[in-house]
Amino acid sequence: MIVAAAVSVLALAGCNNSVKNLKTRTYTFDDSSKYADLTLRAELPVSTRGTAGKIREGLIEIMDGQLGFIGSYQGERLIEPFDGNRRDNAAIVDYYRRKALELLDSEAAEDYDYRATYLSQEELEDFPRWEYDFCLDKQYETDRYVVFNSTDYVYLGGAHGGVTGQGSPTFDKKDGSLVKDFLREDAREPMQKILLGGLLEYFADNEGMVTEENIFDYLFVDNRSIPYPEWAPHPAADGLCFVYQQYEIAAYAMGMPSFTIPYDTIRPYLTPQALDLLDLD
Numbered sequence: 275m276i277v278a279a280a281v282s283v284l285a286l287a288g289c290n291n292s293v294k295n296l297k298t299r300t301y302t303f304d305d306s307s308k309y310a311d312l313t314l315r316a317e318l319p320v321s322t323r324g325t326a327g328k329i330r331e332g333l334i335e336i337m338d339g340q341l342g343f344i345g346s347y348q349g350e351r352l353i354e355p356f357d358g359n360r361r362d363n364a365a366i367v368d369y370y371r372r373k374a375l376e377l378l379d380s381e382a383a384e385d386y387d388y389r390a391t392y393l394s395q396e397e398l399e400d401f402p403r404w405e406y407d408f409c410l411d412k413q414y415e416t417d418r419y420v421v422f423n424s425t426d427y428v429y430l431g432g433a434h435g436g437v438t439g440q441g442s443p444t445f446d447k448k449d450g451s452l453v454k455d456f457l458r459e460d461a462r463e464p465m466q467k468i469l470l471g472g473l474l475e476y477f478a479d480n481e482g483m484v485t486e487e488n489i490f491d492y493l494f495v496d497n498r499s500i501p502y503p504e505w506a507p508h509p510a511a512d513g514l515c516f517v518y519q520q521y522e523i524a525a526y527a528m529g530m531p532s533f534t535i536p537y538d539t540i541r542p543y544l545t546p547q548a549l550d551l552l553d554l555d
């Protein structure tokens with residue numbers, strides 16, 4: 275059975291930088307400016323050496339990749355990378371906090387000034403505050419790998435906010451590398467029934483609105499072929515988790531389709547690297 279799963283933001287406590295546990299520290303900020311609000315939660319390994327240090331660098335790259343491009347629609351960097359002491363977690367997090375809040379407030383102020391050209395003062399009193407909630411924390415860990423959560427909420431003055439981020443990056447604790455390829459590319463077509471079953475279970479709460487007969491009327495896919503999600507699947511205790519982002523394969527109102535495929539079901543479709551990581555070979 276495939277279990278429907280919601281996107282979770284679950285932080286597990288770290289202990290030490292051994293093969294069993296990754297010692298981490300969480301930095302949390304909740305700031306506001308005149309026109310914007312920023313919440314930042316970043317959990318980073320304490321050690322800057324060895325495997326833990328490599329995982330830490332990977333997480334800092336994720337943080338930079340998210341906060342360095344806030345509001346950039348053309349892929350243009352709007353915040354320069356941190357160039358101070360790379361060993362100082364607090365300084366790195368505080369740098370991105372300050373720069374992100376400054377950027378949000380500046381862009382929101384421009385939005386306010388533009389709206390002031392055609393709105394009354396009374397209408398401006400309801401000016402929507404811009405918001406960015408950044409989250410990067412540990413989600414799941416075994417002796418062999420550690421999974422982090424990178425899902426942010428962003429509202430930049432449009433019709434509604436949305437979820438961004440880099441999903442649930444998984445790091446191999448043997449060498450600190452980021453694991454991206456869990457599924458064999460040639461397995462996508464053989465997996466169609468499994469992917470369809472997962473989506474049907476996700477949509478099962480819609481009071482029967484989405485069925486096996488009409489599901490493709492709701493999906494943004496070509497030739498009735500379900501793609502792998504853009505976010506790499508990530509391992510959990512009961513199987514491999516799949517999460518599709520908003521608008522990726524369905525309308526915004528359909529949420530973020532997600533489900534978990536048990537390991538005994540997904541095993542034939544995994545890459546050699548994934549089989550080794552998950553101790554399934």
